[in-house]
Amino acid sequence: MKSFIIGTAGHIDHGKTELIKALTGIDTDRLQEEKLRGISIELGFAEFPLSEDITAGVVDVPGHEHFVKNMLAGATGFDMVLLVVAADDGVMPQTSEHLAIVDLLGVEEGVVAVTKADLVDEEMLELVREDVVDALKGTTIEGAEVVLTSSRTGQGLEELKEAVSRVAERMRLKDAEGPFRLPIDRVFTLKGIGTVITGTLWEGGIADEDEAVIQPTGRKLRVRNVQVHGSDVERATAGQRVALNLPGISKDEIARGDVIGTPGHLHLTMMIDGHLHLLPSAPRRLRNRTRIRFHHGTSEVMARIILLGGREELLPGESAYVQFRLEKPVVALYSDRYIIRSYSPVTTIGGGRILDSHPKKHKQNDVSILESLSVRERGDPSELLLLVIEERRLPLSYQELMTWTEVKEESLKPALSSLISKGKVVEIAGNGLSLYITPDILDALLRSMKDLTEEMHAADALKPGVEKEALRQRMDTDLEVDVFETLLSSAVSRGLLELEGGRVRVAGTGRTLTREQSAIKDVLLKAVREGDFSPPMFKELMEVGGLDKNELRDFIGILLEEEEIEQVNPEYFLAKGKLEEVEGLIRSHLSRQGRLSVGDMKEMLGTSRKYSIPLLEYFDRKRVTRREGDYRVSC
Numbered sequence: 001m002k003s004f005i006i007g008t009a010g011h012i013d014h015g016k017t018e019l020i021k022a023l024t025g026i027d028t029d030r031l032q033e034e035k036l037r038g039i040s041i042e043l044g045f046a047e048f049p050l051s052e053d054i055t056a057g058v059v060d061v062p063g064h065e066h067f068v069k070n071m072l073a074g075a076t077g078f079d080m081v082l083l084v085v086a087a088d089d090g091v092m093p094q095t096s097e098h099l100a101i102v103d104l105l106g107v108e109e110g111v112v113a114v115t116k117a118d119l120v121d122e123e124m125l126e127l128v129r130e131d132v133v134d135a136l137k138g139t140t141i142e143g144a145e146v147v148l149t150s151s152r153t154g155q156g157l158e159e160l161k162e163a164v165s166r167v168a169e170r171m172r173l174k175d176a177e178g179p180f181r182l183p184i185d186r187v188f189t190l191k192g193i194g195t196v197i198t199g200t201l202w203e204g205g206i207a208d209e210d211e212a213v214i215q216p217t218g219r220k221l222r223v224r225n226v227q228v229h230g231s232d233v234e235r236a237t238a239g240q241r242v243a244l245n246l247p248g249i250s251k252d253e254i255a256r257g258d259v260i261g262t263p264g265h266l267h268l269t270m271m272i273d274g275h276l277h278l279l280p281s282a283p284r285r286l287r288n289r290t291r292i293r294f295h296h297g298t299s300e301v302m303a304r305i306i307l308l309g310g311r312e313e314l315l316p317g318e319s320a321y322v323q324f325r326l327e328k329p330v331v332a333l334y335s336d337r338y339i340i341r342s343y344s345p346v347t348t349i350g351g352g353r354i355l356d357s358h359p360k361k362h363k364q365n366d367v368s369i370l371e372s373l374s375v376r377e378r379g380d381p382s383e384l385l386l387l388v389i390e391e392r393r394l395p396l397s398y399q400e401l402m403t404w405t406e407v408k409e410e411s412l413k414p415a416l417s418s419l420i421s422k423g424k425v426v427e428i429a430g431n432g433l434s435l436y437i438t439p440d441i442l443d444a445l446l447r448s449m450k451d452l453t454e455e456m457h458a459a460d461a462l463k464p465g466v467e468k469e470a471l472r473q474r475m476d477t478d479l480e481v482d483v484f485e486t487l488l489s490s491a492v493s494r495g496l497l498e499l500e501g502g503r504v505r506v507a508g509t510g511r512t513l514t515r516e517q518s519a520i521k522d523v524l525l526k527a528v529r530e531g532d533f534s535p536p537m538f539k540e541l542m543e544v545g546g547l548d549k550n551e552l553r554d555f556i557g558i559l560l561e562e563e564e565i566e567q568v569n570p571e572y573f574l575a576k577g578k579l580e581e582v583e584g585l586i587r588s589h590l591s592r593q594g595r596l597s598v599g600d601m602k603e604m605l606g607t608s609r610k611y612s613i614p615l616l617e618y619f620d621r622k623r624v625t626r627r628e629g630d631y632r633v634s635c
């Protein structure tokens, strides 16, 4: 089933609601106030079956200038517009404003109904038709079919349905796969059911019990009871009007403007870079830092516009790259459309496409940003990939590339493979991770990694290398451990660095001791060797070597690594081979006597308790001996 949204547009009282009623049998004006005043205020909804396999959801919008805000909440979901112009009134202010809005929103398809044909003569009808054709010029729906209709007499209704069906036939099916996103346009409570929200499903599909998150509150939940036009469905897909029951959440926790979507898919942002077109009809020039109303999806937030590249103002009819500084967060993605309205008087002045939904804060006069925004505007996946890597200057995972470029997987994958085959991007792997980076940036990162290692190692040359963690932090405290490890293994496999026991050093540069340091090492070793089973303990060794605690620890580290000494405990070290000798003595004593006392040990080794006890404890730990009262026995 092909589903898409037809939205009405047009000036107040031009017969939009009446026309939808005539076409679908549904009166979309539901509110008492609407009935009383005879105008539409809120969005109205109807189902419009066009053929066996095409159904349109109709969103009927109010024409009154005070309710353009409501119109906007509906218009962001339009796939096709049904522009309504009354034959007895012609093109009027909201005809133009609505037309400008659907144009800025990029609605590519449309049909025009000239309504109330019963009220005017042939000549007038032709004048209005010409008027309309002119008004469409230069818009996304230039050349759309114009049908003369009357909801009263039924004239032209069949013809109109056929025109709409022709457009529907050629429309592309929306992507119903992947994560879903639905900007909420209504929230209400139903007795016995609970909170229900409605909206136009922008992308993806949604089924009963699917996990979802509501932004900006971040509320996680499972949706229940998915409905399309009042009937339960197994799965709703992009391009449909959808109602969802949200159990466990109260009506007050949600509002029009919120977005519900697949967890992880919706990201909040307070800044947006975009391409902005200021309408020729805008009443005045737009100055840098002007405060405006920013409409995106069903939301409206206040924002300041920064005209990028040092521009001070934008004239009506001109376009520019801008940054929006939002006063409240919105959920936006690359390539989404937006509309801006002036703060006061409230009127639509422009709009455009989002080029970066999570930009850095730009300086107004920074011209370098213009180039990268033009890459984003062109939207070529390969260019975007290179841009994102260039901006982050780090190896990125496939997931990150998707997040930052916001390019759909089916275009990202081939673009990435082609960049790799051309050598413009390289894949580095390690830690079960595959990361992508340009060869230049990789070289630069590995070079700085090597330089830092060299510098840090030189400052601490007694160590066999630099601690990995210290090196990571020196490079960049935000550098994730996984990414760092992957870079490190690439540096190692390229023969730039080498690893030893968790330490890093420049390849081929083992430890280098100065002559003085070697002499100290020799003195320490000699003292331990000559001490036999009763060598100087740690404190005494400090004196022997004339070293402080940390210095001695370094030297002991070296002697242990070189296997010149062995550790009984952190205070007590024996020369190589001594522990084995003690073990032999203990074992033969035990096989002869069956048990061993501290006194036996002292006698056997010719040492005091100070040495015998730690040695016995060492062999207890080694499970050579076991303590039983005052004695040791075989373990």
Ligand SMILES: Nc1nc2c(ncn2[C@@H]2O[C@H](COP(=O)(O)OP(=O)(O)OP(=O)(O)O)[C@@H](O)[C@H]2O)c(=O)[nH]1
Pocket (backbone or CB within 6 Å): 010, 011, 012, 013, 014, 015, 016, 017, 018, 019, 038, 039, 040, 041, 061, 062, 063, 064, 115, 116, 117, 118, 119, 149, 150, 151, 152, 153
């Ligand atoms: N004679 C005649 N009157 C019509 C026709 N279509 C609508 N009307 C009348 O025009 C008035 C306005 O019609 P609506 O359909 O409510 O107009 P609308 O465009 O929905 O108005 P808003 O939603 O408030 O912008 C109503 O009184 C309708 O009965 C038509 O084809 N012929």
Ligand SMILES: [Mg+2]
Pocket (backbone or CB within 6 Å): 016, 017, 018, 039, 040, 060, 061, 062, 063
């Ligand atoms: Mg109406």
